[in-house]
Amino acid sequence: MKNARIIGVGHYVPERVVTNHDLEKMMDTSDEWIRERTGIVTRHWVREGETITDLAYNATNMALERAGLKPEDIDFIIVASIAGDAQFPGNGCFLQARMEIPGVPAMDIRNACSGFVYALAVADKFIKTETYRNILVVGAEIQSTGLDLSTRGRDMAVLFGDGAGAAVVTATDEPDRGILTTHLHADGRYATKLWSEFPSVINHPYITHEIVDSDRIYPKMEGRYVFKHAVSKFPEAIMEALEATGYTVEDLDLVIPHQANQRITEAVAQKLGISMDKIVSNIHKYGNTTAASIPIAMSEAWEEGRIKDGDLICLAAFGAGFTWGSVLLRW
Structure with missing residues (x-):
């Protein structure tokens, strides 16, 4: 039986950096309050027009380069995300289109913070059953555009950032690897x-x-x-x-x-x-x-x-x- 092994990882975050001091100007909070309760100092938020697909695509390119693979080598895509570039279809289809690999199956997993672990588990089973060989697993999220950026929503607003990470998972015959x-x-x-x-x-x-x-x-x-x-x-x-x-x-x-x-x-x-x-x-x-x-x-x-x-x-x-x-x- 094949094992599933990660051979390339990548990540991408938006260029816009939002500090705790920036949030102080939006709501009744403080740098000290946020640090003490969360450990967060900065977070990255998208600018207008940036999409989940943009973030996922950049992370994917880095992961593919590190894996030594091309987009056409991928035969299955799994994207874990709460938000979507649209209510439907899923982000996986938008990413597949950006990668220009029509026909490759794509699915989304909406399990919030556990989504990437769930997605890796699904990829693992597909590879163990030899259904697919090279699977792209992505966690991508834009939370900033859906937050209440007022004092009323500060408990949630100070927590979240935007970004994407990707892993290329492939089949290996090594029993103790992956x-x-x-x-x-x-x-x-x-x-x-x-x-x-x-x-x-x-x-x-x-x-x-x-x-x-x-x-x-x-x-x-x-x-x-x-x-x-x-x-x-x-x-x-x-x-x-x-x-x-x-x-x-x-x-x-x-x-x-x-x-x-x-x-x-x-x-x-x-x-x-x-x-x-x-x-x-x-x-x-x-x-x-x-x-x-x-x-x-x-x-x-x-x-x-x-x-x-x-x-x-x-x-x-x-x-x-x-x-x-x-x-x-x-x-």
Whole structure:
């Protein structure tokens, strides 16, 4: 049976940098307040006219170049994203068109911050069954255009950034290389603890002036509730992957978590008894880029030489749904 191995990673963020001091001018907040609660210093937001496809395409080009492949070598595309360049079709189709590879199947996964882990798990299964050989997995997100940039929405607005990360996943015959195990979970009982109600058909199929004037069109989060579950499910997912393969925390060379909040990352490290030196964290630069955060962090870690051949790496995510999961791989 084939294994799925990542052979190229790439990332891209918009040029526009938004600092905490910039946000102070938009809402009642402060640099100190944001840093203490989130660890975020800056984030990148798109300028008018930039699209998710633009971000995804740039990240894809970097990943393909590093993999030594061309667009026509890709035989399946998976894009993880909450937002879309359109309500439909999915971002995968827009990216496929930009890559000029008509006929190549494309799908979207809308699992918020867990999206990239879910997408990698799907790619892994397609390669193990020898359905496809070279799969492009992308996490791409634009959150900035859907935030309430007033004091009313500050708890969410200060968190999010825009960006994209990509990974080229290919088949290998090496039994101990590539993706070793994947684990996915969800608990829909908590779906409205972190969600965006509109556009929606649940309560009202049409957006009215009253809805626009209210705050119901913006994402909502019960922050303490999310924090409590995240610091529990993150380490559970990582330990599940290790136990499935007979490894221990001490065997890990690197953990690349979803970049949700620096306090969550530090709490997870403490629970696992792992040094922060072994955890990739770039939330101070980019904020929470949801589905894009893990591939961006993975690409940067590779650039910085923190990822080396033979390293045992665990990717882990927790997000809306609630959804969570892990991928354990040998680089």
